[in-house]
Amino acid sequence: MTSSLLIPRGTPRVQYIADGALRVFTYPFPIFAAEDLQVFLGAASQSAGYSVSGAGTTAGGAVTFNTAPAAGTAVTLRRRLTVERTSDFRESGPLPASALNQEFSRLTASVQQVAGDQDLMLRYADTDLPASTQLPGRAERQGKLLSFDSAGNPTVRPPVDEEALSTYAPPGAGAVSRPVRDKLADVVSIKDFGAVGDGTVDDTLAIQAALTTAKAVHVPPGTYRITNTLTLGHGKSLIGAGQSAVIKGASTAFDLIQIPDGYATLSNLRLEQGKAGVRLFGRDGPCVQNSLSDLTLWDPQVGLVFDGYTDPNFPCYWNNVARVLVARPSLHGVWLTRTGAGDTPNANRFHSVRVYSLSAPISGSGFYVEQGKYNNSFFDCEANLSTMAESCFRVGADTDKTLIVNFYAESLGAVPNVRLDAGSVETAIVNLFSAAAGPAIQDLSGGQFTAVNAGYPDKNRLQASRVTQLTVEALRFDTEFVEPEHGGLVELDLASSIYLMSAYGGPVEARLPSAGSANGHTVTIKKTDASANILTITESDGPGPDGRRVALGNRYDFVTLVSNGANWWIVAANSLPANAHYHEGTGLFEPDLNQSLYLVSAWSGDVEARLPAPSAAHAVGRTVTIKKSDTSGHRVTVTSQTGTGPDNEAIPLTGQGHAVTAMSNGAGWHILGRNS
Known part of the structure; x- marks a missing residue:
């Protein structure tokens, strides 16, 4: 307790709604001792489970709960003093200021307490006309309702028809009556x-x-x-x-x-x-x-x-x-x-x-x-x-x-x-x-x-999608133009379907990713410049398309490739170096037509190079050249499975470099060129 404790204006009462987490609640009014503060959770007065700080200070203090009150709980803090006089000043004795200040502070706090209690009471307004505050006697008011007469004085009246006022009967067949209190409780208003x-x-x-x-x-x-x-x-x-x-x-x-x-x-x-x-x-x-x-x-x-x-x-x-x-x-x-x-x-x-x-x-x-x-x-x-x-x-x-x-x-x-x-x-x-x-x-x-x-x-x-049947009116491919300033290596990421590449600044190596990481990808690479620099297509950690390096030497040369996860395969191209096959042996040789040029050596003896029937599926539309490559006197004779050979004759190739070029139209083999 202090002699300088002042009692400021205000009501010594404060309320909060707990949120379930907060443990500390302040009180903005002074108390003389911790015992002067009453603590309520809801309507229940608390005597334990908390501590009080700030007693004896004008600004007030705080209540700290051991456990946070449950969310939604009303927390009420109020000052409550016992109205009594505990000091006595002797006649002609000392009159210390601290004692007087303490006494006046307690008197002021007690008056505030009484005023606060009155704030919670029913009372006449200050401007009201004088009226009686006397209730009718016990016998007179027993079983009656409290009301006010025409002069505004307390009186009693008989009870109303509670059944009529307390029952709600909704319209419509099957409806049942309910107490009005229950009906109103269905939905409450915040008001x-x-x-x-x-x-x-x-x-x-x-x-x-x-x-x-x-x-x-x-x-x-x-x-x-x-x-x-x-x-x-x-x-x-x-x-x-x-x-x-x-x-x-x-x-x-x-x-x-x-x-x-x-x-x-x-x-x-x-x-x-x-x-x-x-x-x-x-x-x-x-x-x-x-x-x-x-x-x-x-x-x-x-x-x-x-x-x-x-x-x-x-x-x-x-x-x-x-x-x-x-x-x-x-x-x-x-x-x-x-x-x-x-x-x-x-x-x-x-x-x-x-x-x-x-x-x-x-x-x-x-x-x-x-x-x-x-x-x-x-x-x-x-x-x-x-x-x-x-x-x-x-x-x-x-x-x-x-x-x-x-x-x-x-x-x-x-x-x-x-x-x-x-x-x-x-x-x-x-x-x-x-x-x-x-x-x-x-x-x-x-x-x-x-x-x-x-x-x-x-x-x-659409990603990772499987289409059984697709009709496309306008098919567009993502296209990328690549032109290294000084040529060199270009790593293709396959983010585009078509690469238009220029080797104008110097020879270019276009390196495909490994076929194993590109299963199902199709890509077209086309050389766009007219320089003499070569555009070479290779594979990272692999042999390259069709198992080799592919070179595009002329402007507009292109190659279309597809990966099956094991290798890159050429599925379309133009102006690629021709594939050739070398055969050395005697007797019958049947070209498989997988190559366009067959170099045949008859060094060990005569060779018959027999073409398939012109109507064979792998022959129709094919052009093939057969050339004798050795200097011996043995001959290479070009025949076919039906008929004697191209243009219906067996073609003998007797000297080194002698050759014949024939094409099948499905009905026969026709000579396009001959040197023999």
Whole structure:
């Protein structure tokens, strides 16, 4: 106790609504000793489980609970003194100032206590005309109702027809009568608990008391100012009267509404300000099957937050959001994240959710699925953002199977319409309208997405797809022009289907990736310049197309290649060096027509080079040359399986260099050139 303790103006009483986490509650009035402070949880007076600090100081102090009071509990702190006099000043004795100050302080505190008690009593107004305060006698008032006569004095009257007033009979066949009290309890109004709704009075305690007491709570038209977070518990509903029912936060320092459990309903409200307009997280139980609909959220830091939180047994799954507008958020419109060791928010559904910045600054994204796996889906949603936004829709690194359908993205600046972070997996984008000046799909995921009718210029991307029958009206190939300044090695990544390559600056080696890493890929390489420099096609860790290096020497030479996972194979080309086959032996030799030139040696004896029947499938349209390569006197005779040979004669090749070139038209072999 101190001689300088002053008693400031005010009521020595303060109340709070606990949030389940806060343990320290301040009292802004002085007390003489810790015993002078009464502590209530709800209506229950507490005598243990807490400590009091700040006794003897004018500014007051704090009560610290050993365990945080349960969320929604009313915490009341009030000064309560025993009205008594404990000091006595002797006649003509010393009169110390400290003793007088102490006595006056206790007297002032006692008067404040009495005044505070009177504030809680029914009483006549100060301007009321004089009236009796005397109640009728016990016998007179027994079994009667207290009322007031024509002069405003207390009197009694007979009880009313309770049956008539306490029964509600709805119209319609099969309806049953119910007590009016039960009928009214179906849905309570926050005004039933003292909410004012004038935009000035703090309605936090009244709204939370309604949410704590009732299962279904109605918000009538009005602007209800709150200074702390409202908690919407398991299975409860808070439903407003539409845009005329406004819950307005005093700042953005706290969440407006938190849903820490499941099966709650929030609908038909306008929410203003808030660190988060609505935050869903599994604090008290699994945060599942909650419904948010027909809401507008104005000027929040983040409109909707879905938080995986700290406990994987209390996940944030299967929640449903429909017809919600988030206007002028400063960070994100909708944010799926995880602030602890819980699971990521999964399988949540968003339909017709619009984020609109109205040119106000926004530093984040309209929609940001920072963390979320397994089918978080967004249907018919929209983000219309100012130029400083990060993206209209961002899919973060810790995501899997995010589904975006009929998304509308718009911004006047170079804002990405959809951004896919590295690490995101299997994002599906269908029918993207991209009206922002940035890329339609900013892909940092390495192609880990599927897009159909999604943005410009790549409206469709099908990956790892198998088509049984396909009709194509206009087939377009991604084409890349490559011209090394000084020639040299070019590693082909197969990101394009056609490479137009110039060796004008010097000889170029175009190196294909290993066939084993390119199974199914088809690529065409064409030389575009007229220089004498060679364009050589090789393979990384492999022999090259058809098992060799391929050289394109002239302008417009090309080769088309396909990998079967084991080798690169040539399937089309022009102006390639001719394939040749050398044969040495005697007797019958039957060319297989896999080569266009056969060099035949008759050094050991005569050789018959017998062509297949001209109607054979591998012969029709073929041109083949057979040339004698040795200097012996033995001959090489060219015949065919039907007829005697080309132009119906057996062609003898007797000297070195003698040759014949023949072509099959399917009916016969015809000589195109002969040197014999």
